[in-house]
Amino acid sequence: MVNLIWLGLIAIGTIVAAVNGRIEVVTEAALEGAELGVKVALGLISVMTFWLGMMQLAEEAGIIKMIARIVAPITRFLFPSVPKDHPAMGAIVMNLSANIFGLGNAATPLGLVAMQELHKLNPDPKHASDAMCTFLALNTSCITLVPATIIAIRMNAGSANPTEIVGTTIFATLCATVVAITVDRILRKIYRFRGK
């Protein structure tokens, strides 16, 4: 699936650019994309190093297990395949709370820690596990309570009430999360039934 989408983006993009008579933008865009990819990855190294250090401390101190145990009633429903006080649960909870409170800098490294923990439980290292799919469903749909960047942009544009969109944003993001959890459940059953 990802192979087809990847090819589609490149092939359609190149053909449309050629038809539009702007074939030269393809080269430029490709190199720009490569540069951006490396920049983002390198930029993550500092925060990754810091948060991986903190997470190691938290794990050795038993804090991650404690968090995992506190949220067990919810996570048992969402992640039935993960043992209830596995460190993955603690990392998932920390990633989601960092997202909710808009700590983008911390959210990504914590999410990557969660993925590494989930990967330890993954029987097939090339395929996404059920728990990973659920985690990413939550992660891509559930986002910050206070969208600070948008509020700042609205403020700069001279809004009479820059924060008035907080309520509508929370509603929209909640809808997306509920849909994500539901669709994840349904697809999980279908894929398991088909043995994929």
Place this chain on the structure above:
Amino acid sequence: MLTTIINEISKWMIPIIIFFVPLIAYLRRVRVYESFVKGAKKGFSTGIKIIPYLVAMLVAINIFRASGAMELIISLLNPVMNLIGAPAEVLPMALMRPLSGSGSLGLATELINTHGPDSLIGRLASTMQGSTDTTFFILTLYFGSVGIYRYRYALYTGLIADAAGILASIFIVNLVFG
């Protein structure tokens, strides 16, 4: 009021973690400095590991964005937007949202500045930007960090949730501000 409380929590959360995690660890007889360094060692390799995945995906997305293929899809989808009560101006942003975070933020900024932050379009763009995260980026990054190529159904879930977020934004903004 609620916004202020949430902002305060956001401001305090990381300092609290930075203060309490090493302290609790020390009290539980963890060799804190050694333990931190042991964990931190994996930071560099993780960062390097995701480079090929991110480059692959961002190159494809960038070519698609720069080519004008987006405009083609937009002209096809415009009638649908009118049908569900959304101004056609927000369509490019809605389509960009799952592909590129900075791209959709750029489009949102443009809409807010052109139509005014307190216009229906401005409010809709603001709400849409915050309603979901950048699905393609998250999947590439997270799966890449553990070397997974087969996403199974994760992308479908992400994209359906994105669509739900966009539709919910249109519905609620029309209801509250319309």
